Amino acid sequence: MLRVCMAWDTYRGVFLFSACQIDWTQPSLTTILTVFSIPFAEDFEPVLPPIPDDALEDEEDSVKIVSLVKTKEPLGATIKRDTSTGAIVVARIMRGGAADKSGLIHEGDELKEVNGVSLEHRKPKEILPLLARSKDEVRFKIIPAYSREEMSTTKQKLFVRALFDYDPNQDPSIPCKDAALAFKRGDVLQIVSMEDDTWWQACHLEDSNGGAGLIPSKELHERRVALQRPKALFQPRRGLCVSLPAGLRRSFRLGRKSSWAKEAARFRRWSAGVHSSICPPTYIKVIPYHREPKDRHRVVILVGPSGVGVNELKRRLLISDPDRYGVTVPHTTREKRRQESEGVDYHFVSVHMFEELILSHRFIEYGSYRGHYYGTSLDSVHRVMAEGKVCLLDAHPSKIKRVYTSEFKPYVVFVKPPRIEELRLTRRRAKFVRDEEDTNQVRIFSEADFEDMIDLAENMERQYGHLFDKVIVNADIASAFRELRSDLEKIQEARVQWVPTEWSFFCQLHAIWSRDTNMIIIINFS
Numbered sequence: 290m291l292r293v294c295m296a297w298d299t300y301r302g303v304f305l306f307s308a309c310q311i312d313w314t315q316p317s318l319t320t321i322l323t324v325f326s327i328p329f330a331e332d333f334e335p336v337l338p339p340i341p342d343d344a345l346e347d348e349e350d351s352v353k354i355v356s357l358v359k360t361k362e363p364l365g366a367t368i369k370r371d372t373s374t375g376a377i378v379v380a381r382i383m384r385g386g387a388a389d390k391s392g393l394i395h396e397g398d399e400l401k402e403v404n405g406v407s408l409e410h411r412k413p414k415e416i417l418p419l420l421a422r423s424k425d426e427v428r429f430k431i432i433p434a435y436s437r438e439e440m441s442t443t444k445q446k447l448f449v450r451a452l453f454d455y456d457p458n459q460d461p462s463i464p465c466k467d468a469a470l471a472f473k474r475g476d477v478l479q480i481v482s483m484e485d486d487t488w489w490q491a492c493h494l495e496d497s498n499g500g501a502g503l504i505p506s507k508e509l510h511e512r513r514v515a516l517q518r519p520k521a522l523f524q525p526r527r528g529l530c531v532s533l534p535a536g537l538r539r540s541f542r543l544g545r546k547s548s549w550a551k552e553a554a555r556f557r558r559w560s561a562g563v564h565s566s567i568c569p570p571t572y573i574k575v576i577p578y579h580r581e582p583k584d585r586h587r588v589v590i591l592v593g594p595s596g597v598g599v600n601e602l603k604r605r606l607l608i609s610d611p612d613r614y615g616v617t618v619p620h621t622t623r624e625k626r627r628q629e630s631e632g633v634d635y636h637f638v639s640v641h642m643f644e645e646l647i648l649s650h651r652f653i654e655y656g657s658y659r660g661h662y663y664g665t666s667l668d669s670v671h672r673v674m675a676e677g678k679v680c681l682l683d684a685h686p687s688k689i690k691r692v693y694t695s696e697f698k699p700y701v702v703f704v705k706p707p708r709i710e711e712l713r714l715t716r717r718r719a720k721f722v723r724d725e726e727d728t729n730q731v732r733i734f735s736e737a738d739f740e741d742m743i744d745l746a747e748n749m750e751r752q753y754g755h756l757f758d759k760v761i762v763n764a765d766i767a768s769a770f771r772e773l774r775s776d777l778e779k780i781q782e783a784r785v786q787w788v789p790t791e792w793s794f795f796c797q798l799h800a801i802w803s804r805d806t807n808m809i810i811i812i813n814f815s
């Protein structure tokens with residue numbers, strides 16, 4: 290059988306025809322290839338001019354002549370001088386720009402001539418006037434670096450959520466400010482090129498058809514963060530080391546403030562600074578989640594250093610819309626007090642039952658205080674969700690992993706203290722009512738509390754920042770609350786939300802061994 294294949298040779302600007310003889314009778318296919326080329330005569334944009342006679346002589350067969358029609362659109366390429374060879378090479382092709390759309394110029398290509406002018410011994414800045422002088426078209430003589438196949442393998446759709454703010458105007462090492470892309474923490478970006486280890490190319494989600502811009506690669510940002518590693522990590526902390534597990538939140542009741550809770554919070558400060566791994570937040574891979582009206586609300590987890598205002602914000606949310614928001618009822622092994630009700634203030638259970646729940650991994654977090662257990666169970670979260678409410682949880686970030694699943698799809702809000710001057714100002718003049726039990730009780734902060742709060746917030750953000758969907762700075766409480774409420778309303782109403790790639794399997798298969806039937810039952814739920 291004779292087959293004829295046609296392929297476009299970008300290096301020469303010609304079509305290649307190959308005749309292929311296949312012998313089907315052999316167990317292994319043998320092919321005989323004959324290749325011949327025909328110059329392609331029809332008009333295309335960009336125009337491919339005839340190959341000059343001398344071109345192939347001096348540069349062997351690797352030279353390429355590319356002619357681009359000049360428009361108002363910038364070329365979308367940057368050049369640099371290769372320090373070892375002195376050659377002028379294409380440093381970067383901006384995705385979506387004229388050079389990229391032409392498909393004829395690639396990163397690493399060596400530029401030999403522009404409009405017939407040799408670039409030998411020229412500096413990059415001397416080349417710009419040559420480009421500016423050309424009228425209708427710019428003609429490049431190029432020695433290509435990559436084959437087409439190599440380039441196409443890297444073109445995949447990848448979305449990330451940025452976990453830091455980036456302003457190119459504040460970045461002295463950006464190769465070209467005009468070609469950079471500014472972004473804010475929380476923005477979803479489409480990464481269009483990761484070919485360069487230092488500078489990736491990306492575009493904003495709403496602008497994915499436009500041109501791309503340069504952003505620092507994950508590696509570059511991590512290196513930068515490592516270089517400014519804060520002193521706080523190496524400083525011994527004040528604080529009490531009590532026998533409570535890391536992650537135990539100060540109280541399992543809304544707004545409760547007791548001495549055991551304060552000790553637990555202090556312990557968290559210590560543990561968070563010592564035990565957790567360092568992983569500076571850069572980008573997190575995300576996928577779109579199309580929320581259906583029947584879907585349960587995402588759990589909202591508020592995290593922050595002790596005293597920052599997590600409970601105050603939670604309390605305000607509950608009061609503002611009790612039909613929309615709900616909180617979990619914790620378990621405890623202590624005696625019920627006169628004014629307390631079962632299932633409202635706590636689930637009062639025996640030590641035996643509590644330990645059963647621990648063994649069956651039913652707690653998000655638990656701990657003991659003055660000989661009594663306290664804990665927040667997964668079932669209590671399910672109960673709030675089943676009521677059709679947004680479940681508000683507060684937990685230490687180290688405990689988020691337990692609910693960081695497609696089942697709960699948590700939206701994590703980090704409540705951050707403002708600068709210390711503002712912290713002093715706002716906290717000292719505040720007079721907040723806690724709850725019925727603590728009527729008119731105002732928490733008095735010392736200077737050391739403020740410093741601890743800021744240190745702990747920095748550590749939390751550094752270690753767990755990759756889990757945070759939103760950061761709210763709690764300076765003025767009214768503004769912080771307004772921002773939080775409007776953000777939560779937005780995410781609960783949005784049809785498309787961006788969630789971590791690790792939740793991509795919304796349908797999970799759970800295998801349970803049934804003792805009665807001696808069978809494995811597969812349950813599929815989303």
Ligand SMILES: Nc1ncnc2c1ncn2[C@@H]1O[C@H](COP(=O)(O)OP(=O)(O)OP(=O)(O)O)[C@@H](O)[C@H]1O
Nearest residue numbers: 539595596597598599600601715719721732764766
């Ligand atoms: N922005 C603010 N301005 C002034 N006071 C505030 C502000 N935010 C919170 N507070 C007050 O600070 C105190 C601590 O707040 P809250 O109890 O909410 O902190 P928390 O983060 O829950 O800490 P903990 O876990 O230790 O209870 C409360 O008296 C609260 O009213």
